[in-house]
Amino acid sequence: MSALRARLSAMVLAVCLLFTGLAVAAPQRAAAADPGYLMVHFTGEGATSQQMYLSHSTDGLHWNDLNGGGMVLRSTVGTRGVRDPALVRSPDGSRYWIIATDLCIGCGQNWDQAVNNASRNLVVWESTDLVTWSQPWLLNVAGAIPDGRNAWAPEAIWSPETNDYVLYWATNTPLNGATKHRIYAARTSDFRTITTPQLYIDRPGTQEIIDTQIIEMPAGVGNYRYVRASGDGQITLEGSNSIFGTWTDLGNLSAIGLPGSQVEGPMWMKFNGTNKWALYLDQYATNRGYMPVLTTDPSNPATYQKLTSSDYNMGGTKKRHGWILNLTAAEESRVLAGWPNTPAQRLQSFNFQDRYVRQTNFDVRIDPNVSPLDDSRFRLRPGLAGSGTVSFESVNFPGYFLRHSNYDFQLAYNDGTTQFAEDATFRQVAGLADPTWSSFQSYNFPDRYMRHYAYELRLDPITTTTARGDATFRVTS
Known part of the structure:
Protein backbone atom coordinates (compact mmCIF):
# COMPACT_ATOMS: atom_id res chain seq x y z
CA MET A 1 0.00 0.00 0.00
CA SER A 2 2.84 2.37 0.83
CA ALA A 3 4.33 1.83 -2.67
CA LEU A 4 0.93 2.54 -4.26
CA ARG A 5 0.50 5.70 -2.21
CA ALA A 6 3.98 6.80 -3.25
CA ARG A 7 3.17 6.26 -6.94
CA LEU A 8 -0.14 8.15 -6.57
CA SER A 9 1.59 11.01 -4.78
CA ALA A 10 4.17 11.22 -7.57
CA MET A 11 1.41 11.31 -10.18
CA VAL A 12 -0.44 14.10 -8.34
CA LEU A 13 2.78 16.07 -8.03
CA ALA A 14 3.49 15.70 -11.75
CA VAL A 15 0.02 16.91 -12.67
CA CYS A 16 0.39 19.91 -10.35
CA LEU A 17 3.73 20.79 -11.91
CA LEU A 18 2.24 20.46 -15.38
CA PHE A 19 -0.54 22.91 -14.58
CA THR A 20 1.89 25.24 -12.83
CA GLY A 21 3.99 25.34 -16.00
CA LEU A 22 0.96 25.99 -18.18
CA ALA A 23 -0.32 28.79 -15.94
CA VAL A 24 2.21 31.28 -17.28
CA ALA A 25 0.42 31.17 -20.64
CA ALA A 26 -2.99 32.03 -19.22
CA PRO A 27 -2.76 33.61 -15.75
CA GLN A 28 -5.95 33.89 -13.79
CA ARG A 29 -7.08 36.31 -11.11
CA ALA A 30 -5.95 35.04 -7.69
CA ALA A 31 -9.38 35.68 -6.23
CA ALA A 32 -12.63 37.19 -7.48
CA ALA A 33 -12.31 40.05 -5.00
CA ASP A 34 -8.82 41.09 -6.13
CA PRO A 35 -8.65 44.66 -7.44
CA GLY A 36 -7.39 45.17 -10.96
CA TYR A 37 -4.86 47.25 -12.84
CA LEU A 38 -4.61 50.82 -14.15
CA MET A 39 -2.64 51.73 -17.26
CA VAL A 40 -1.63 55.28 -18.18
CA HIS A 41 -0.50 55.69 -21.78
CA PHE A 42 -0.64 57.81 -24.92
CA THR A 43 -2.19 56.63 -28.18
CA GLY A 44 -0.15 57.93 -31.15
CA GLU A 45 0.93 61.09 -32.95
CA GLY A 46 -0.86 64.43 -33.14
CA ALA A 47 -1.99 66.98 -30.56
CA THR A 48 -4.79 64.92 -29.01
CA SER A 49 -3.17 61.47 -29.17
CA GLN A 50 -0.06 62.71 -27.37
CA GLN A 51 -1.91 63.30 -24.12
CA MET A 52 -2.73 61.14 -21.10
CA TYR A 53 -5.22 58.27 -21.34
CA LEU A 54 -6.30 55.67 -18.76
CA SER A 55 -7.38 52.05 -19.16
CA HIS A 56 -8.48 49.46 -16.59
CA SER A 57 -8.18 45.68 -16.52
CA THR A 58 -9.55 43.09 -14.11
CA ASP A 59 -7.09 40.38 -15.16
CA GLY A 60 -4.09 42.26 -16.57
CA LEU A 61 -4.69 41.04 -20.13
CA HIS A 62 -8.06 42.45 -21.19
CA TRP A 63 -8.28 46.24 -21.07
CA ASN A 64 -11.19 48.69 -21.06
CA ASP A 65 -10.74 52.36 -21.93
CA LEU A 66 -11.79 54.77 -19.19
CA ASN A 67 -13.46 58.15 -19.71
CA GLY A 68 -15.13 56.95 -22.89
CA GLY A 69 -11.74 56.42 -24.50
CA GLY A 70 -11.03 60.14 -24.25
CA MET A 71 -7.96 61.80 -22.77
CA VAL A 72 -7.95 62.30 -19.01
CA LEU A 73 -5.19 64.91 -18.81
CA ARG A 74 -3.99 67.45 -21.35
CA SER A 75 -0.68 69.25 -21.10
CA THR A 76 -0.97 73.02 -21.19
CA VAL A 77 2.77 73.61 -20.67
CA GLY A 78 5.94 73.19 -22.73
CA THR A 79 5.25 71.67 -26.14
CA ARG A 80 1.65 70.96 -25.04
CA GLY A 81 2.09 67.30 -25.88
CA VAL A 82 3.12 64.36 -23.68
CA ARG A 83 4.35 60.82 -24.32
CA ASP A 84 5.87 57.87 -22.42
CA PRO A 85 4.23 58.44 -19.01
CA ALA A 86 5.19 56.79 -15.73
CA LEU A 87 2.69 56.60 -12.84
CA VAL A 88 4.43 56.75 -9.46
CA ARG A 89 2.78 55.93 -6.12
CA SER A 90 4.33 57.10 -2.85
CA PRO A 91 5.25 54.29 -0.42
CA ASP A 92 2.34 55.16 1.89
CA GLY A 93 -0.15 55.46 -0.98
CA SER A 94 -1.06 59.04 -0.14
CA ARG A 95 0.30 60.68 -3.28
CA TYR A 96 0.74 59.94 -6.97
CA TRP A 97 2.67 61.53 -9.80
CA ILE A 98 2.49 61.19 -13.56
CA ILE A 99 5.79 62.10 -15.22
CA ALA A 100 5.98 62.23 -19.00
CA THR A 101 8.07 63.29 -21.98
CA ASP A 102 7.38 66.88 -23.05
CA LEU A 103 7.05 66.19 -26.78
CA CYS A 104 4.42 66.69 -29.48
CA ILE A 105 5.42 65.10 -32.78
CA GLY A 106 3.42 66.38 -35.74
CA CYS A 107 2.13 69.45 -33.90
CA GLY A 108 5.03 71.85 -34.17
CA GLN A 109 8.01 69.51 -34.03
CA ASN A 110 9.37 66.69 -36.23
CA TRP A 111 11.57 63.76 -35.21
CA ASP A 112 14.83 65.41 -36.29
CA GLN A 113 14.07 68.42 -34.10
CA ALA A 114 12.95 66.16 -31.26
CA VAL A 115 16.26 64.30 -31.33
CA ASN A 116 18.60 67.28 -31.65
CA ASN A 117 16.92 70.29 -30.06
CA ALA A 118 13.84 69.47 -28.00
CA SER A 119 12.50 70.15 -24.54
CA ARG A 120 14.91 69.44 -21.71
CA ASN A 121 11.93 69.21 -19.37
CA LEU A 122 9.56 66.55 -18.17
CA VAL A 123 5.86 67.23 -17.55
CA VAL A 124 4.57 66.35 -14.08
CA TRP A 125 1.10 66.08 -12.53
CA GLU A 126 0.33 65.30 -8.88
CA SER A 127 -2.75 63.74 -7.24
CA THR A 128 -3.91 62.39 -3.90
CA ASP A 129 -6.65 60.14 -5.32
CA LEU A 130 -5.82 59.23 -8.99
CA VAL A 131 -8.86 61.24 -10.11
CA THR A 132 -8.25 64.92 -9.34
CA TRP A 133 -4.89 66.05 -10.65
CA SER A 134 -2.92 69.26 -10.23
CA GLN A 135 -2.12 71.59 -13.06
CA PRO A 136 0.99 70.27 -14.86
CA TRP A 137 4.44 71.70 -14.24
CA LEU A 138 7.77 71.42 -16.04
CA LEU A 139 10.75 69.74 -14.39
CA ASN A 140 14.06 70.58 -16.04
CA VAL A 141 16.14 67.40 -15.94
CA ALA A 142 18.49 67.73 -18.91
CA GLY A 143 19.42 71.40 -18.69
CA ALA A 144 22.40 70.61 -16.46
CA ILE A 145 23.71 67.87 -18.79
CA PRO A 146 26.46 69.30 -21.05
CA ASP A 147 24.91 69.77 -24.51
CA GLY A 148 21.90 67.69 -23.45
CA ARG A 149 19.47 67.95 -26.34
CA ASN A 150 16.23 66.44 -25.04
CA ALA A 151 14.66 64.45 -22.18
CA TRP A 152 12.69 61.34 -23.11
CA ALA A 153 10.87 58.37 -21.55
CA PRO A 154 11.10 59.11 -17.80
CA GLU A 155 10.71 56.42 -15.15
CA ALA A 156 11.09 56.39 -11.38
CA ILE A 157 11.55 53.84 -8.61
CA TRP A 158 11.51 54.24 -4.83
CA SER A 159 14.90 53.74 -3.18
CA PRO A 160 14.61 52.50 0.44
CA GLU A 161 18.33 53.09 0.94
CA THR A 162 18.06 56.85 0.33
CA ASN A 163 14.37 57.29 1.20
CA ASP A 164 13.56 59.04 -2.07
CA TYR A 165 12.99 58.28 -5.75
CA VAL A 166 15.50 57.50 -8.42
CA LEU A 167 14.27 59.35 -11.51
CA TYR A 168 15.82 58.23 -14.79
CA TRP A 169 15.32 59.17 -18.44
CA ALA A 170 17.09 59.29 -21.85
CA THR A 171 19.00 62.32 -23.12
CA ASN A 172 20.79 62.70 -26.46
CA THR A 173 24.24 64.20 -25.87
CA PRO A 174 27.78 64.05 -27.32
CA LEU A 175 30.16 62.19 -25.02
CA ASN A 176 33.38 60.24 -25.63
CA GLY A 177 33.14 60.79 -29.37
CA ALA A 178 29.55 59.55 -29.81
CA THR A 179 26.38 61.60 -29.92
CA LYS A 180 23.54 59.31 -28.86
CA HIS A 181 20.84 58.68 -26.28
CA ARG A 182 22.02 57.49 -22.89
CA ILE A 183 20.13 57.00 -19.64
CA TYR A 184 20.72 59.63 -16.96
CA ALA A 185 19.48 59.52 -13.37
CA ALA A 186 18.90 61.83 -10.43
CA ARG A 187 17.20 61.60 -7.05
CA THR A 188 14.07 63.47 -6.00
CA SER A 189 11.52 63.45 -3.21
CA ASP A 190 8.82 65.59 -4.82
CA PHE A 191 9.41 65.69 -8.62
CA ARG A 192 9.90 69.44 -8.35
CA THR A 193 13.64 69.51 -7.67
CA ILE A 194 16.32 66.92 -8.45
CA THR A 195 19.91 66.22 -7.58
CA THR A 196 22.58 66.77 -10.23
CA PRO A 197 21.97 64.28 -13.06
CA GLN A 198 24.54 61.53 -13.52
CA LEU A 199 25.18 59.13 -16.36
CA TYR A 200 23.35 55.92 -15.47
CA ILE A 201 23.37 53.54 -18.48
CA ASP A 202 25.63 53.80 -21.52
CA ARG A 203 26.00 51.15 -24.22
CA PRO A 204 29.27 50.60 -26.13
CA GLY A 205 30.11 52.54 -29.28
CA THR A 206 27.25 54.20 -31.11
CA GLN A 207 24.51 51.95 -29.65
CA GLU A 208 21.74 54.05 -28.15
CA ILE A 209 19.49 53.24 -25.22
CA ILE A 210 16.21 55.12 -24.78
CA ASP A 211 13.59 53.05 -22.93
CA THR A 212 14.30 51.25 -19.68
CA GLN A 213 12.11 50.23 -16.75
CA ILE A 214 13.20 48.70 -13.43
CA ILE A 215 11.15 46.45 -11.15
CA GLU A 216 11.94 45.19 -7.66
CA MET A 217 11.66 41.42 -7.31
CA PRO A 218 10.03 39.57 -4.42
CA ALA A 219 12.29 37.44 -2.25
CA GLY A 220 12.80 33.96 -3.62
CA VAL A 221 12.33 34.80 -7.32
CA GLY A 222 15.48 34.76 -9.43
CA ASN A 223 18.92 35.80 -8.23
CA TYR A 224 18.55 39.58 -8.24
CA ARG A 225 16.70 42.17 -6.22
CA TYR A 226 16.11 44.34 -9.30
CA VAL A 227 15.52 43.52 -12.95
CA ARG A 228 15.40 46.04 -15.76
CA ALA A 229 14.29 45.76 -19.37
CA SER A 230 15.78 48.21 -21.86
CA GLY A 231 15.37 49.10 -25.52
CA ASP A 232 18.93 49.21 -26.86
CA GLY A 233 18.76 47.47 -30.22
CA GLN A 234 17.26 44.51 -28.37
CA ILE A 235 14.95 44.20 -25.39
CA THR A 236 17.83 43.58 -23.02
CA LEU A 237 17.29 42.13 -19.55
CA GLU A 238 19.68 42.93 -16.70
CA GLY A 239 19.83 42.11 -13.00
CA SER A 240 21.32 43.81 -9.94
CA ASN A 241 21.04 43.85 -6.16
CA SER A 242 21.24 47.65 -6.03
CA ILE A 243 19.72 50.36 -8.21
CA PHE A 244 23.12 52.04 -8.58
CA GLY A 245 25.12 48.82 -8.33
CA THR A 246 26.64 46.59 -10.98
CA TRP A 247 24.13 45.24 -13.49
CA THR A 248 24.54 41.84 -15.12
CA ASP A 249 23.44 41.23 -18.73
CA LEU A 250 20.93 38.36 -18.59
CA GLY A 251 20.06 38.14 -22.29
CA ASN A 252 17.28 39.45 -24.52
CA LEU A 253 14.01 38.44 -26.19
CA SER A 254 15.25 37.88 -29.73
CA ALA A 255 14.87 34.09 -29.26
CA ILE A 256 11.08 34.51 -29.15
CA GLY A 257 11.05 36.78 -32.19
CA LEU A 258 11.01 40.14 -30.41
CA PRO A 259 14.18 42.06 -31.33
CA GLY A 260 14.48 45.74 -30.59
CA SER A 261 13.87 46.53 -34.25
CA GLN A 262 10.26 45.42 -33.72
CA VAL A 263 9.32 46.51 -30.19
CA GLU A 264 10.16 49.21 -27.67
CA GLY A 265 8.80 50.84 -24.49
CA PRO A 266 9.05 47.86 -22.08
CA MET A 267 6.40 48.09 -19.36
CA TRP A 268 6.25 45.61 -16.46
CA MET A 269 3.16 44.30 -14.67
CA LYS A 270 3.01 41.74 -11.87
CA PHE A 271 -0.16 39.63 -11.72
CA ASN A 272 -1.94 39.87 -8.38
CA GLY A 273 -1.49 37.06 -5.91
CA THR A 274 1.10 35.09 -7.89
CA ASN A 275 4.70 35.28 -9.05
CA LYS A 276 3.87 35.81 -12.69
CA TRP A 277 4.61 38.90 -14.74
CA ALA A 278 3.68 40.44 -18.06
CA LEU A 279 6.21 42.50 -19.94
CA TYR A 280 4.24 44.73 -22.30
CA LEU A 281 6.08 45.82 -25.44
CA ASP A 282 5.09 48.57 -27.88
CA GLN A 283 5.00 47.19 -31.44
CA TYR A 284 6.18 50.49 -32.92
CA ALA A 285 7.58 48.96 -36.13
CA THR A 286 4.16 47.69 -37.17
CA ASN A 287 2.20 50.56 -35.56
CA ARG A 288 0.10 48.18 -33.43
CA GLY A 289 0.70 49.41 -29.88
CA TYR A 290 1.22 47.15 -26.89
CA MET A 291 1.39 43.36 -26.69
CA PRO A 292 2.20 41.27 -23.56
CA VAL A 293 4.73 38.48 -23.11
CA LEU A 294 4.55 36.40 -19.92
CA THR A 295 7.13 35.04 -17.51
CA THR A 296 7.48 33.43 -14.09
CA ASP A 297 11.01 34.83 -13.67
CA PRO A 298 11.78 38.22 -15.25
CA SER A 299 15.52 37.59 -14.85
CA ASN A 300 15.45 34.48 -17.08
CA PRO A 301 14.90 35.11 -20.83
CA ALA A 302 14.16 31.40 -21.37
CA THR A 303 10.93 31.68 -19.37
CA TYR A 304 9.28 34.34 -21.58
CA GLN A 305 6.31 33.24 -23.68
CA LYS A 306 4.41 35.09 -26.40
CA LEU A 307 0.61 34.96 -26.42
CA THR A 308 -1.76 34.56 -29.31
CA SER A 309 -3.92 37.55 -30.19
CA SER A 310 -6.96 35.77 -28.74
CA ASP A 311 -5.33 35.61 -25.29
CA TYR A 312 -5.45 39.37 -24.70
CA ASN A 313 -7.41 42.47 -25.74
CA MET A 314 -6.00 45.98 -25.53
CA GLY A 315 -9.36 47.79 -25.78
CA GLY A 316 -10.61 50.41 -28.19
CA THR A 317 -7.64 52.79 -28.23
CA LYS A 318 -4.06 52.03 -29.17
CA LYS A 319 -1.89 51.68 -26.07
CA ARG A 320 1.61 53.11 -26.40
CA HIS A 321 4.56 53.39 -24.00
CA GLY A 322 3.16 53.82 -20.52
CA TRP A 323 2.94 52.38 -17.03
CA ILE A 324 0.75 49.87 -15.16
CA LEU A 325 -0.25 50.27 -11.51
CA ASN A 326 -1.63 47.38 -9.40
CA LEU A 327 -4.63 48.98 -7.72
CA THR A 328 -5.83 48.61 -4.16
CA ALA A 329 -9.56 48.10 -3.69
CA ALA A 330 -9.99 51.73 -2.55
CA GLU A 331 -8.00 53.04 -5.52
CA GLU A 332 -9.99 50.95 -7.95
CA SER A 333 -13.31 52.22 -6.56
CA ARG A 334 -12.17 55.82 -6.90
CA VAL A 335 -10.81 55.35 -10.42
CA LEU A 336 -13.89 53.59 -11.79
CA ALA A 337 -16.22 56.15 -10.19
CA GLY A 338 -14.05 59.09 -11.26
CA TRP A 339 -13.57 58.14 -14.92
CA PRO A 340 -16.90 56.65 -16.09
CA ASN A 341 -17.60 56.24 -19.79
CA THR A 342 -19.84 59.30 -19.91
CA PRO A 343 -20.63 60.08 -23.57
Missing part, protein backbone atom coordinates in the same frame (compact mmCIF):
# COMPACT_ATOMS: atom_id res chain seq x y z
CA ALA A 344 -19.37 63.25 -25.19
CA GLN A 345 -22.27 65.55 -26.12
CA ARG A 346 -22.98 68.96 -27.65
CA LEU A 347 -25.34 71.82 -26.78
CA GLN A 348 -27.29 72.99 -29.83
CA SER A 349 -28.84 76.47 -29.81
CA PHE A 350 -32.65 76.52 -30.05
CA ASN A 351 -32.95 79.73 -32.07
CA PHE A 352 -29.73 79.35 -34.10
CA GLN A 353 -29.83 75.64 -34.77
CA ASP A 354 -26.67 75.62 -36.90
CA ARG A 355 -24.72 76.85 -33.86
CA TYR A 356 -23.37 74.95 -30.84
CA VAL A 357 -21.84 75.95 -27.52
CA ARG A 358 -18.06 75.83 -27.88
CA GLN A 359 -14.90 77.09 -26.23
CA THR A 360 -12.27 79.01 -28.13
CA ASN A 361 -9.17 80.10 -26.24
CA PHE A 362 -11.20 79.28 -23.10
CA ASP A 363 -13.90 81.82 -23.95
CA VAL A 364 -17.39 80.33 -24.50
CA ARG A 365 -19.82 81.20 -27.31
CA ILE A 366 -22.08 79.58 -29.92
CA ASP A 367 -20.70 79.02 -33.41
CA PRO A 368 -21.48 77.06 -36.59
CA ASN A 369 -19.02 74.67 -38.22
CA VAL A 370 -16.92 74.20 -35.09
CA SER A 371 -13.38 72.97 -35.79
CA PRO A 372 -11.91 71.09 -34.10
CA LEU A 373 -15.19 69.43 -33.21
CA ASP A 374 -14.03 68.64 -29.67
CA ASP A 375 -14.13 72.37 -28.87
CA SER A 376 -17.92 71.90 -28.78
CA ARG A 377 -18.05 68.54 -26.98
CA PHE A 378 -18.60 68.16 -23.24
CA ARG A 379 -19.25 65.37 -20.77
CA LEU A 380 -22.27 66.06 -18.57
CA ARG A 381 -20.87 65.07 -15.18
CA PRO A 382 -22.82 64.89 -11.90
CA GLY A 383 -22.89 68.45 -10.60
CA LEU A 384 -19.78 69.49 -8.70
CA ALA A 385 -21.85 71.29 -6.06
CA GLY A 386 -24.94 69.15 -5.51
CA SER A 387 -26.97 66.08 -6.39
CA GLY A 388 -29.53 66.26 -9.18
CA THR A 389 -27.42 68.80 -11.05
CA VAL A 390 -24.92 68.76 -13.92
CA SER A 391 -21.51 70.22 -14.71
CA PHE A 392 -19.98 70.43 -18.19
CA GLU A 393 -16.45 69.03 -18.51
CA SER A 394 -14.54 69.77 -21.71
CA VAL A 395 -13.62 66.75 -23.85
CA ASN A 396 -10.39 68.20 -25.18
CA PHE A 397 -9.39 69.91 -21.91
CA PRO A 398 -10.22 67.33 -19.19
CA GLY A 399 -10.50 68.89 -15.76
CA TYR A 400 -11.79 72.15 -17.30
CA PHE A 401 -15.48 73.03 -16.89
CA LEU A 402 -17.94 75.63 -18.11
CA ARG A 403 -18.27 78.13 -15.27
CA HIS A 404 -19.61 81.64 -14.91
CA SER A 405 -17.63 84.52 -13.44
CA ASN A 406 -19.22 87.95 -13.18
CA TYR A 407 -22.07 86.41 -15.21
CA ASP A 408 -19.74 85.73 -18.15
CA PHE A 409 -18.89 82.16 -19.18
CA GLN A 410 -15.41 80.70 -19.56
CA LEU A 411 -13.81 77.28 -19.71
CA ALA A 412 -11.79 77.07 -16.53
CA TYR A 413 -9.68 74.55 -14.64
CA ASN A 414 -11.40 73.05 -11.61
CA ASP A 415 -9.38 74.41 -8.70
CA GLY A 416 -11.34 72.35 -6.16
CA THR A 417 -12.85 75.31 -4.34
CA THR A 418 -16.47 75.57 -3.25
CA GLN A 419 -16.83 78.75 -5.29
CA PHE A 420 -15.72 77.00 -8.47
CA ALA A 421 -18.03 74.04 -7.86
CA GLU A 422 -21.05 76.32 -7.42
CA ASP A 423 -20.20 78.48 -10.44
CA ALA A 424 -19.84 75.34 -12.61
CA THR A 425 -23.07 73.61 -11.49
CA PHE A 426 -26.51 73.86 -13.13
CA ARG A 427 -29.96 72.37 -12.88
CA GLN A 428 -31.15 70.90 -16.16
CA VAL A 429 -34.82 71.88 -16.55
CA ALA A 430 -37.43 71.83 -19.31
CA GLY A 431 -36.53 74.26 -22.07
CA LEU A 432 -37.89 77.75 -21.45
CA ALA A 433 -38.81 78.07 -25.15
CA ASP A 434 -39.68 74.41 -25.80
CA PRO A 435 -40.16 71.81 -23.03
CA THR A 436 -38.74 69.07 -25.27
CA TRP A 437 -35.39 70.89 -25.17
CA SER A 438 -33.43 71.94 -22.06
CA SER A 439 -32.48 75.04 -20.14
CA PHE A 440 -29.75 75.28 -17.52
CA GLN A 441 -30.46 77.14 -14.29
CA SER A 442 -27.54 78.43 -12.25
CA TYR A 443 -26.95 76.58 -8.97
CA ASN A 444 -25.83 79.64 -7.01
CA PHE A 445 -27.92 82.26 -8.87
CA PRO A 446 -31.22 80.40 -9.36
CA ASP A 447 -32.89 83.47 -10.92
CA ARG A 448 -30.41 83.27 -13.81
CA TYR A 449 -29.91 80.83 -16.70
CA MET A 450 -27.26 79.98 -19.24
CA ARG A 451 -28.04 81.91 -22.44
CA HIS A 452 -26.28 83.35 -25.47
CA TYR A 453 -26.28 87.06 -26.26
CA ALA A 454 -24.57 88.30 -29.45
CA TYR A 455 -23.38 84.67 -29.68
CA GLU A 456 -21.46 84.94 -26.38
CA LEU A 457 -22.53 82.75 -23.45
CA ARG A 458 -23.80 84.62 -20.41
CA LEU A 459 -25.71 84.03 -17.18
CA ASP A 460 -28.83 86.23 -17.17
CA PRO A 461 -32.34 86.56 -15.78
CA ILE A 462 -34.80 85.49 -18.47
CA THR A 463 -37.78 87.82 -18.94
CA THR A 464 -38.52 88.01 -22.68
CA THR A 465 -39.47 85.64 -25.48
CA THR A 466 -36.14 86.26 -27.19
CA ALA A 467 -34.25 85.50 -23.98
CA ARG A 468 -36.20 82.27 -23.51
CA GLY A 469 -35.09 81.16 -26.98
CA ASP A 470 -31.50 82.22 -26.18
CA ALA A 471 -31.60 80.11 -22.98
CA THR A 472 -32.87 76.91 -24.62
CA PHE A 473 -30.57 74.15 -25.89
CA ARG A 474 -30.72 70.58 -27.11
CA VAL A 475 -28.31 68.05 -25.61
CA THR A 476 -27.20 66.01 -28.61
CA SER A 477 -24.37 63.82 -29.76
